[in-house]
Amino acid sequence: MTKLEQVFPLQAQRVHEVxxxxxxxFAAMACGQVDATILWxxxxxxxxxLNPTGLTQFVSPKKxxxxxxxxxxxxxxxxxDGLRSGAVSLVICEVTQKLDLTAGRRxxxxxxxxxxxxxxxxxxxxxxxxxxxxxxCSPIFEGGHTSNKNxxxxxxxxxxxxxxxxxxxxxxxDAKTHRVIVVSEDGK
Amino acid sequence: xxxxxxxxxxxRMASDRILRANPISAPFAVTSHEKNTERLYCLNRQxxxxxxxxxxxxxxxxxxxxxxxxxxxxxxxDDRFLKLLARWADRYCxxxxxxxxxxxxxDVTGSTHFFxxxxxxxxxxxxxxxxxxxxVRSGLAETIGAAWAMSxxxxxxxxxxxxxxxxxxxxxxxxxxxxxxxxxxxxxGLRTIGDVLAIPRATLGRRFGLPLMRRIDQAxxxxxxxxxxxxxxxxxxxxxxxxxxxxxYDDVMAGLERLLNRIxxxxxxxxxxxxxxxxxxxxxxxxxVQVELRLARPMREAASILPLFERSLREIDAGFGIDQIxxxxxxxxxxxxxxxxxxxxxxxxNDALSDLITRLGSRIGLEKIKCFQxxxxxxxxxxFTVSPAAYCEPEGQWYSKTSRxxxxxxxxxxxxxxRSPPSTxxxxxxxxxxxxxxxxxxxxxxxxxxxxNWRSGLRDxxxxxxxxxxxxxxxxxxxxxxxxxxxxxx
Numbered sequence: 001m002t003k004l005e006q007v008f009p010l011q012a013q014r015v016h017e018v019x020x021x022x023x024x025x026f027a028a029m030a031c032g033q034v035d036a037t038i039l040w041x042x043x044x045x046x047x048x049x050l051n052p053t054g055l056t057q058f059v060s061p062k063k064x065x066x067x068x069x070x071x072x073x074x075x076x077x078x079x080x081d082g083l084r085s086g087a088v089s090l091v092i093c094e095v096t097q098k099l100d101l102t103a104g105r106r107x108x109x110x111x112x113x114x115x116x117x118x119x120x121x122x123x124x125x126x127x128x129x130x131x132x133x134x135x136x137c138s139p140i141f142e143g144g145h146t147s148n149k150n151x152x153x154x155x156x157x158x159x160x161x162x163x164x165x166x167x168x169x170x171x172x173x174d175a176k177t178h179r180v181i182v183v184s185e186d187g188k
Numbered sequence: 189x190x191x192x193x194x195x196x197x198x199x200r201m202a203s204d205r206i207l208r209a210n211p212i213s214a215p216f217a218v219t220s221h222e223k224n225t226e227r228l229y230c231l232n233r234q235x236x237x238x239x240x241x242x243x244x245x246x247x248x249x250x251x252x253x254x255x256x257x258x259x260x261x262x263x264x265x266d267d268r269f270l271k272l273l274a275r276w277a278d279r280y281c282x283x284x285x286x287x288x289x290x291x292x293x294x295d296v297t298g299s300t301h302f303f304x305x306x307x308x309x310x311x312x313x314x315x316x317x318x319x320x321x322x323x324v325r326s327g328l329a330e331t332i333g334a335a336w337a338m339s340x341x342x343x344x345x346x347x348x349x350x351x352x353x354x355x356x357x358x359x360x361x362x363x364x365x366x367x368x369x370x371x372x373x374x375x376x377g378l379r380t381i382g383d384v385l386a387i388p389r390a391t392l393g394r395r396f397g398l399p400l401m402r403r404i405d406q407a408x409x410x411x412x413x414x415x416x417x418x419x420x421x422x423x424x425x426x427x428x429x430x431x432x433x434x435x436x437y438d439d440v441m442a443g444l445e446r447l448l449n450r451i452x453x454x455x456x457x458x459x460x461x462x463x464x465x466x467x468x469x470x471x472x473x474x475x476x477v478q479v480e481l482r483l484a485r486p487m488r489e490a491a492s493i494l495p496l497f498e499r500s501l502r503e504i505d506a507g508f509g510i511d512q513i514x515x516x517x518x519x520x521x522x523x524x525x526x527x528x529x530x531x532x533x534x535x536x537x538n539d540a541l542s543d544l545i546t547r548l549g550s551r552i553g554l555e556k557i558k559c560f561q562x563x564x565x566x567x568x569x570x571x572f573t574v575s576p577a578a579y580c581e582p583e584g585q586w587y588s589k590t591s592r593x594x595x596x597x598x599x600x601x602x603x604x605x606x607r608s609p610p611s612t613x614x615x616x617x618x619x620x621x622x623x624x625x626x627x628x629x630x631x632x633x634x635x636x637x638x639x640x641n642w643r644s645g646l647r648d649x650x651x652x653x654x655x656x657x658x659x660x661x662x663x664x665x666x667x668x669x670x671x672x673x674x675x676x677x678x
Contacts, residue, residue, distance in 0.1 A: 021658055024594055025678035037541055044556065047598050051675065052560040052572045054592040058678070061560040062582035065541070066574065067548060068556045078548050085547070087540035139657040139678070141623055151651070151659050152678045173678065175588070 002164040004156075004171070004182050007133060009033040014132035015083070015107045015118035022137030022154045023121045024050075025173075027092050030119055031059040032178050036089040039082040041075055043096055044068040057175040072097050076107070083110035083118050092119045097126065104128025127160075134160035140170070153183070190348050192306065193415070194280070194294040195335035196313065197325045198273075201290045202230035202261055204322045205269045211321075215253050219246050220261040229261045233323075263289070274418055280309070285415035291339070293332060293415045306345045329354070332415065333407030337362035337381075351408055356382030363403045369396060381407075422458065424517035426450040433472045433509025440469070440501060440510065441494070447515040448490040461486025461523030465493070469504060470512040477504050482554045484545035484578035486521040492539075496546050545578055554578050562586050566631050567642070568596060568674070591629065591651065593661040593675030599641070602662075605669035609650050609662060615673050620660075624653040628664070644668045651677065 010016050010030060018026045031038050038059070040050065052061035065088070069075040072095075079093040091111075099122065108130045111118045120131070127134050136157040152173040158166050170183040198204065202218040215235035219226045226246035228235075238253045249256055266289060274292055277284045283295035296309065303309040310326050317324045327338025329346040334355055338346060341362040346354040355362070358381050360373045373396075378384050384392065384404065393401050405411035426447040434440060444467065455462060465481045479500045487493055545557050559577040562584040563570055571592075604610040609625040627650030633642035645667030652660050661675035 022678075024676075028594060028678060039544075049596050051568070051593055051596040052562075052586065053568070054594040054596075054675070054677070056586045056588040058594075061562075061572070061586055064560060065545070065577050066558045066560070067552070068558065069552050070556075074552050077551060081547055081551070082544060085540065085544040087544040139659055141653060141655050141657050143623075151653065154678075155657075 002158065002161065002167045004167075004169050004180070006164060007158060007161065008180065010117050010119070011132055012117050013112050013115050015104070015111050015120060015130070017120045017122050017127040017131045017134040017160075018137060019122050019124045019127070019134070020136045020138045022139045022156075023135075025139065025152065025154060026135060026137040026156065027119050027121055028055060028058040029173055029180055030117075031055075031063075031090060031092070032173070033180075034059075034089045034117075036063070037065060037087070038063050038090045038092065039065050039067060039079075039088040040092045041067040041069060041079055041082070042094040043072070043075060044070050046094070046096075058173065058178075076103055079118065079120075080107055080110045082114075083107060083116050084114040086114040086116060088116055090117050090119065092121065094121045095126070096123065098123075099126060099128040101128050101130055104130030108132075131160065132162050133158060189297060191295070191330050192297050192300055193329060193332050193335040194296050194310070194313070195287065195327045195329075195332070195339040196277070196292040196294070196317075197287075197339045198270075198290050198322060199325060200230055200232065200323045201269065202266050203232045205266060206259055207232060208321050212257060214255060214257055215240070216257045216259075217246075217249065218261045219258050228258075266290075271418070280313070283415060283417050285417050287336065291336075293335070295415050296328070310343075310345065331407055331409040332413045333364060333403065334409075336364060337407060352385065355407060356380060356385065360384060363400070363407055365400065365403055369400060372396075422454075422520075424451050424454055424460075424462065424520060425515065427512065427514045429512045430510070433511050435506040435509045437502060440504070440506075440513065441497075443513050444497060444501070444515065445490065445494055447513060448493060451515060451517055452488050452490040452493070455488040455517070455520075455523075459522065459524050460520045461488045462517035463519040463521055464517070466516045466518050467497075467501075468514040468516075469506070469510045470514070471506065472508045472511055475507065479504060480518075482546070482549055482578070483542075484549060484554065484557075485539070485542040486523045488523060492543065496543065496550065499547070500550050542578075549578065565634065567634060567639070568592065568631075569641070570634075570639075594678045595676045596674065599663070599672035599674045602671050602673055604671040607664065607666070607669075609652060609664075610671060613671070615660070618656070620654040620656055620658065622652050623655045625662075626651040644670075649674075 055061055067078050069078050075093060079091055082088055082091040107118055136159050138155050140153050140155045142153045154171050156169045156171055171180050172183060174181050203216055206218065207216060215238055216232045217228045217235050218230040220229040228240060228242050228244045228246060228249055231240055231242060235256060240249050240253060270286065274284045274286065277292055277294055281294050281296045281299045285293045287293045300306050300309055303312060306328050310328055313326060314324060325339045325343060327335045327343060329335040329338055330348060334346055334351050337355060337358050338344060341358045360378060360381060361370050362381060402411060406413045428443050428447055463483055463486055467479045469477045481497055481500060548557055555576050557577045558574045559582045561573045561575055563573045565571050602613045602615050604613065609622055612621045628648035630646060630648050632646045633639065644665045647663040647665055649661060649663045652662050659677035660673050662671055662673055664671050
């Protein structure tokens with residue numbers, strides 16, 4: 001059975017996909033694992049924005065470079081440039097359309113060349129077969145009633161893995177140690 | 189060393205400039221529009237001979253001389269022309285200043301020995317300028333005031349030590365006085381500079397005050413006066429013409445490399461860096477293609493700039509071939525030399541990031557690549573600012589707030605008008621029931637800033653946990669009762 005340490009922090013020089021309501025938390029937690037600059041790409045027309053004040057518990061917003069591309073093509077082209085340059089260690093791209101195999105493979109090759117990791121935040125079921133891993137993340141209700149509990153409990157399902165089995169984890173983010181803590185593990 | 193100053197006066201510069209381009213052998217005048225009438229501003233020799241004078245109304249002039257040709261004045265073009273002349277005057281000395289809008293002052297100290305005599309120097313200036321169809325008057329003396337007096341009211345050279353004798357016969361206006369003082373002096377019977385100098389200084393000072401005294405002292409060299417030379421305009425541009433038109437990408441790249449090397453060398457000696465580069469490709473069919481490259485940081489290394497051009501150069505349509513390439517650095521910024529540090533790794537990384545920003549910028553525009561800056565505001569949307577990453581460094585202190593959501597969106601209404609959070613609600617066609625709600629956190633609109641989104645008054649924010657799992661940021665507006673969703677937590 002795959003352990004979380006084997007797949008997260010995400011394998012470098014690869015592109016990964018994540019979907020579901022908790023996809024942004026997943027991306028933010030992945031940001032928290034890296035030390036260098038992060039390139040975050042989104043479409044310019046999107047009204048939903050990343051809130052840097054909320055991001056501070058995961059990663060310092062200083063490390064982020066935001067790119068607002070006008071078209072889907074530009075978005076993918078910029079991601080490819082970012083992955084290939086090697087100047088950033090993590091490229092996060094909010095994709096809003098279905099990715100075909102060519103696009104996925106191109107990004108994969110760019111990541112291999114530049115030695116950086118890519119995360120594509122995709123709508124559900126819109127991924128490409130070229131991805132290394134695909135995750136489905138959703139926030140879960142923790143129960144109990146305390147005002148200062150850590151509200152980051154997530155259910156992470158590994159729904160595609162090129163080098164291992166599929167597993168489920170319940171995790172939360174520890175802001176003090178900057179780590180993802182596994183609550184429970186169950187195989188599938 | 190004795191100072192030697194040349195004063196050049198172009199008494200008919202405006203008309204000379206126009207007539208140089210279109211020679212006319214007829215009365216010609218440049219007119220300017222002042223106080224709602226057209227007045228003659230500058231006349232050529234034939235017009236002057238007919239009795240027309242500058243300042244005369246255009247309709248009067250037409251009555252006197254019906255065949256008069258006119259053209260409106262263009263002061264900016266005149267200034268540009270004078271600038272050209274100043275550059276031309278560099279051949280006589282490096283220190284050239286402007287004298288009003290129609291004159292130049294040259295500090296020829298130490299450069300007169302290139303000519304047999306100072307008179308020869310003036311003769312050379314006259315000969316060259318006359319061959320350019322310009323009317324010029326000149327004077328050479330050891331002070332600016334005396335040279336000016338000679339060029340405007342006499343001509344020639346004042347030898348060293350003969351200032352007083354040479355200036356004495358000139359009218360008082362040669363002291364660069366305003367009209368009022370001149371008129372008063374004339375009314376008192378003081379017609380020449382010699383007359384003025386004969387009066388005791390104390391008397392003159394009491395009657396006319398400081399300006400007259402200063403002008404006299406400046407003319408006689410008792411008080412220093414400086415020429416302010418125009419700062420040299422550095423232009424960072426290079427051009428390459430080809431004997432045969434080129435069209436291949438590699439050829440254009442090779443040409444560009446040569447141009448870039450030339451510009452970068454110049455930038456290096458001046459300790460400057462460029463931010464914007466413009467390539468103009470002149471095609472055989474007279475059309476031209478322009479490509480602009482905006483850099484994310486000032487640069488001057490040809491080897492690192494060249495690869496950044498790759499993408500935009502591929503988009504050039506060469507048509508039947510490119511005749512000429514011109515490269516110009518449009519924006520220049522100081523880029524001082526830096527000492528290399530032993531641990532230069534972090535610096536290098538930043539350069540790579542800037543290159544990436546440039547590369548992305550050439551694709552989607554440099555202003556679309558942004559970074560976050562913290563801002564001092566309680567309003568969630570204004571607690572940060574987004575600014576172009578190429579022009580600012582990420583700075584400032586971020587404070588970790590777990591009570592702020594990870595995602596923000598424009599408020600989406602979910603209905604309800606109760607003060608306490610609704611137990612169930614619909615949002616984005618999903619049904620949610622609230623398990624825990626933490627709040628309220630009251631945020632007031634900033635009265636000093638009129639934000640249309642905050643017209644609904646103050647807001648009570650609640651952090652809400654739903655049994656479905658999603659953790660949302662809701663707010664209630666007590667002044668216009670309604671519930672909204674504005675953000676989602678991790």
